[in-house]
Amino acid sequence: MFGNHNDAFGESSLDNLDGPLTAEPLHQINWNLLNAHDAEAEWIERNRWVNWLQRTYGLPATVVPPFWHRHPELVWELSALHLHRPGAYDPDQHGSAPLGWHRDYADARKQLRDWVATQGYAWNATGLLARLSGQENRPQTQSKTSS
Numbered sequence: 001m002f003g004n005h006n007d008a009f010g011e012s013s014l015d016n017l018d019g020p021l022t023a024e025p026l027h028q029i030n031w032n033l034l035n036a037h038d039a040e041a042e043w044i045e046r047n048r049w050v051n052w053l054q055r056t057y058g059l060p061a062t063v064v065p066p067f068w069h070r071h072p073e074l075v076w077e078l079s080a081l082h083l084h085r086p087g088a089y090d091p092d093q094h095g096s097a098p099l100g101w102h103r104d105y106a107d108a109r110k111q112l113r114d115w116v117a118t119q120g121y122a123w124n125a126t127g128l129l130a131r132l133s134g135q136e137n138r139p140q141t142q143s144k145t146s147s
Contacts, residue, residue: 026083031075043069049082057105063112065119073115081108 029042047069054064068074087093088101
């Protein structure tokens with residue numbers, strides 16, 4: 001399902017985000033059924049959208065970590081958000097439809113954050129989000145005491 005699509009996830013994928021993110025109408029994607037050619041096009045488009053989402057909403061790595069595309073639960077959640085957003089901004093929709101998308105987006109952010117946490121990511125000594133390899137590397141929790 002995930003293959004080696006690292007080229008689509010590099011710094012250059014942040015370029016050219018001023019134009020439309022997709023040239024065709026969005027459609028539901030079953031990532032499990034795509035052939036290599038179709039998957040490549042979908043990955044590039046999805047990555048462009050996730051980059052847009054991260055930049056537009058200032059999402060931290062605790063919500064969408066590096067290499068998000070290697071985690072099926074993140075791929076499916078972000079795919080659902082991607083598909084859901086254009087409908088909310090369709091001219092035929094009620095004027096409050098974007099608010100509905102943003103409520104759903106808030107729920108999705110919480111779900112993404114929970115999934116990232118359960119995947120064993122934590123801030124390491126260098127201040128970067130890193131996946132922990134074992135229990136012995138898990139950060140110590142410090143109790144807060146008032147001074």
